[in-house]
Amino acid sequence: MSLLQEEHEQRTEATAAPRNGSQLMIEALKRNGVQHIFGYPGGAIMPLYDALVDSGLTHFLCRHEQGASFAADAYGRVTRRPGVCMATSGPGATNLVTGIANAFMDSVPMVAITGQVPSPLQGTDAFQEVDIFGITLPVVKHSYIVRDVAEIGALVDEAFHVATSGRPGPVLIDFPKDISVQMTEEVRARPRETFTAPEPDAAAIRAAADMLATARRPLVIGGGGIAISDSVEVFRRFIRRYQLPVTTTLKAMGVIPTDEEGFLGMLGMHGNEAANHAVQNCDVLMVVGGRFDDRVTGKLSHFAPTARVIHMDIDPAEVAKLRRPDIAIVGELAPALEALERHADERGAAPRVSESWHRQCTAWQKEFAWRYDAPGEGIYAPKLLRDLSRHSDEPPVIACDVGQHQMWVAQHCRFTDPLQHLTSGGLGAMGYGLPAAIGAKVARPEATVVAVSGDGSFMMNVQELATIKRYGIDVRIVLIDNSMLGMVRQWQKLFFGGKYSEVDLSDNPDFAKVAEAFGLRARTIERPDQVAGGLDWLLSPDGPALLHVKIDPEENVWPLVPPGSANHQMMGTGQGKRSKGQWEGLME
Amino acid sequence: MNDSDRKHALNIQLRAAEGAVLRALGLIERRGFRLETVHAAEPQGDGQSLAVTVIGERPADLLRRQLERLHDVLWVELPGADTASADWTARGATNTPGTGAVARSAARRN
Ligand SMILES: Cc1ncc(C[n+]2csc(CCOP(=O)(O)OP(=O)(O)O)c2C)c(N)n1
Numbered sequence: 001m002s003l004l005q006e007e008h009e010q011r012t013e014a015t016a017a018p019r020n021g022s023q024l025m026i027e028a029l030k031r032n033g034v035q036h037i038f039g040y041p042g043g044a045i046m047p048l049y050d051a052l053v054d055s056g057l058t059h060f061l062c063r064h065e066q067g068a069s070f071a072a073d074a075y076g077r078v079t080r081r082p083g084v085c086m087a088t089s090g091p092g093a094t095n096l097v098t099g100i101a102n103a104f105m106d107s108v109p110m111v112a113i114t115g116q117v118p119s120p121l122q123g124t125d126a127f128q129e130v131d132i133f134g135i136t137l138p139v140v141k142h143s144y145i146v147r148d149v150a151e152i153g154a155l156v157d158e159a160f161h162v163a164t165s166g167r168p169g170p171v172l173i174d175f176p177k178d179i180s181v182q183m184t185e186e187v188r189a190r191p192r193e194t195f196t197a198p199e200p201d202a203a204a205i206r207a208a209a210d211m212l213a214t215a216r217r218p219l220v221i222g223g224g225g226i227a228i229s230d231s232v233e234v235f236r237r238f239i240r241r242y243q244l245p246v247t248t249t250l251k252a253m254g255v256i257p258t259d260e261e262g263f264l265g266m267l268g269m270h271g272n273e274a275a276n277h278a279v280q281n282c283d284v285l286m287v288v289g290g291r292f293d294d295r296v297t298g299k300l301s302h303f304a305p306t307a308r309v310i311h312m313d314i315d316p317a318e319v320a321k322l323r324r325p326d327i328a329i330v331g332e333l334a335p336a337l338e339a340l341e342r343h344a345d346e347r348g349a350a351p352r353v354s355e356s357w358h359r360q361c362t363a364w365q366k367e368f369a370w371r372y373d374a375p376g377e378g379i380y381a382p383k384l385l386r387d388l389s390r391h392s393d394e395p396p397v398i399a400c401d402v403g404q405h406q407m408w409v410a411q412h413c414r415f416t417d418p419l420q421h422l423t424s425g426g427l428g429a430m431g432y433g434l435p436a437a438i439g440a441k442v443a444r445p446e447a448t449v450v451a452v453s454g455d456g457s458f459m460m461n462v463q464e465l466a467t468i469k470r471y472g473i474d475v476r477i478v479l480i481d482n483s484m485l486g487m488v489r490q491w492q493k494l495f496f497g498g499k500y501s502e503v504d505l506s507d508n509p510d511f512a513k514v515a516e517a518f519g520l521r522a523r524t525i526e527r528p529d530q531v532a533g534g535l536d537w538l539l540s541p542d543g544p545a546l547l548h549v550k551i552d553p554e555e556n557v558w559p560l561v562p563p564g565s566a567n568h569q570m571m572g573t574g575q576g577k578r579s580k581g582q583w584e585g586l587m588e
Numbered sequence: 589m590n591d592s593d594r595k596h597a598l599n600i601q602l603r604a605a606e607g608a609v610l611r612a613l614g615l616i617e618r619r620g621f622r623l624e625t626v627h628a629a630e631p632q633g634d635g636q637s638l639a640v641t642v643i644g645e646r647p648a649d650l651l652r653r654q655l656e657r658l659h660d661v662l663w664v665e666l667p668g669a670d671t672a673s674a675d676w677t678a679r680g681a682t683n684t685p686g687t688g689a690v691a692r693s694a695a696r697r698n
Pocket of ligand 1: 401402403404405406428429430431453454455456457458480482484485486487488
């Protein structure tokens with residue numbers, strides 16, 4: 001019996017002093033370890049906000065519920081415990097949806113609480129009534145409408161368990177107002193099962209170990225599951241012990257320190273060519289906690305065409321969803337990797353990397369190493385981002401927005417831990433960066449946290465500057481301003497004949513003034529000789545600040561696997577050499 | 589029906605909880621299948637069973653695992669399933685039980 005279950009049984013017997021639903025909710029949140037909540041009040045959730053006062057919980061009033069949901073998402077990523085956000089019914093609830101979907105796509109533990117109109121009014125189109133339960137069905141791991149005040153404690157316990165167990169995800173609790181004020185002395189348990197991960201299958205482990213031992217050109221793809229399941233150390237040991245060539249997905253940057261010798265960089269659409277060539281030429285591909293996203297595989301039928309595939313994941317529904325593996329190992333990643341190691345030891349059959357494959361990978365790494373000797377007058381954003389992440393010994397936590405700057409962060413920043421990189425991977429939601437930085441800083445006050453944003457993305461949750469100011473949350477912001485919706489412009493240039501449609505942002509506000517109006521320090525730079533000073537200034541111990549960086553509007557992200565192409569068919573190849581003419585030629 | 593479409597029957601055992609039927613049916617359509625027939629039995633205690641036939645070109649075994657991931661789905665049977673449909677299992681390389689002739693799984697969802 002789990003601890004929580006025992007607790008329930010005790011609590012079912014005891015009748016407690018009468019409390020209302022909201023008090024029970026707060027109590028249950030605290031029992032589940034919650035300290036911080038991101039939210040926004042309103043009519044239907046007023047009783048819960050009332051119970052919040054003097055509860056000992058710290059609430060951060062974000063300035064848009066989407067901001068609250070993104071902050072909770074980042075908090076959940078960093079702590080591996082559910083980030084909690086709450087909002088009122090109707091518009092408050094719908095404003096949470098993007099953050100809930102974001103957490104769903106990236107397997108982030110979250111508990112979202114929404115106020116709901118009183119039960120008797122539900123289904124009458126009451127003021128601020130929306131069916132948030134129905135709206136969010138496809139983007140939650142699970143959801144509840146609270147129907148019984150006596151069950152609240154058990155329901156919240158279950159919600160936290162579901163959000164964190166197995167493959168994590170968001171859980172929604174819709175809380176009708178009448179229940180939130182209803183008094184009760186009763187505390188009722190719910191039938192309860194606890195998730196237990198399957199043991200890695202012995203036959204599958206044996207088969208996988210044998211396959212790796214007979215490989216000549218093995219490659220490992222590290223996926224987001226490694227950080228989620230806290231398997232980073234075991235993963236690193238496995239890779240290092242057998243000197244396996246390794247690449248990672250966007251979400252797994254840092255599972256191997258990006259500076260490490262055998263690390264080929266990120267793979268996929270904007271991946272490093274070394275990684276993409278390796279994946280297209282390997283003979284055994286081991287995917288650890290990844291899900292063959294289309295941005296990773298390129299044209300699926302041409303992905304890793306010569307490889308036999310070993311797929312490790314906790315979620316059986318990811319197996320053979322897109323690429324049918326030769327061997328699937330379903331379960332927790334760390335025990336599976338350890339079992340593989342043990343098996344290899346016992347049989348004296350370690351994973352093998354042929355001398356020539358090792359040489360080939362090293363050669364690709366050299367050939368496609370990023371270069372920063374950019375032509376042109378302006379600031380080269382990849383170099384600035386690289387310098388940002390190397391400013392101190394310990395890389396900062398970077399919370400990214402979405403677009404070109406996001407890809408530059410993944411390509412050029414240094415990460416020694418996957419939790420240093422917070423990025424909206426599956427959903428690709430502009431507006432994530434700033435609130436995510438807030439959530440991360442609240443979760444890890446000792447860390448340096450930098451939001452890297454674009455001029456389009458920044459405006460999607462710019463109001464959160466007020467949250468930063470109000471609570472003195474020490475977030476630093478690098479705003480890469482190309483006066484464009486850069487990533488969309490790049491695609492229009494490449495794939496729509498250069499016809500620009502609604503991507504011009506040349507009438508942006510003065511971002512430094514905007515930040516100053518919110519009470520932050522701000523500075524604008526536009527020449528390469530201002531970069532070093534700008535970064536020193538930004539990262540000085542003087543509190544929240546925005547560094548506004550103006551760059552060339554026509555800058556592109558290279559290399560690029562065009563949609564529908566195989567991963568080795570990259571455009572802008574040899575971009576490391578960055579001869580501008582060569583790239584522009586590619587685009588006509 | 590397209591050439592690649594196949595028809596599958598599924599028995600889905602649900603927790604009798606608010607939204608459970610909607611979740612299961614919604615998932616089936618979202619994951620690339622058309623619902624042809626749906627029969628929901630009267631709830632028995634905490635459970636309710638749902639019998640559906642679906643049409644689609646994706647593997648029914650994958651749909652089964654996607655359904656079983658839902659918290660309110662206890663297990664799914666594929667009465668007509670063909671054992672060979674998941675060849676990665678044939679190598680002794682799975683611990684998702686129940687891809688046999690009657691594919692019934694107690695695998696916990698995630
Ligand atoms: C909420 C949302 N709306 C639209 C998009 C589509 N989109 C992807 S990148 C991009 C442009 C982002 O512009 P900016 O933030 O300035 O970054 P840049 O690409 O210029 O670095 C857009 C509109 C998205 N990803 N998210």
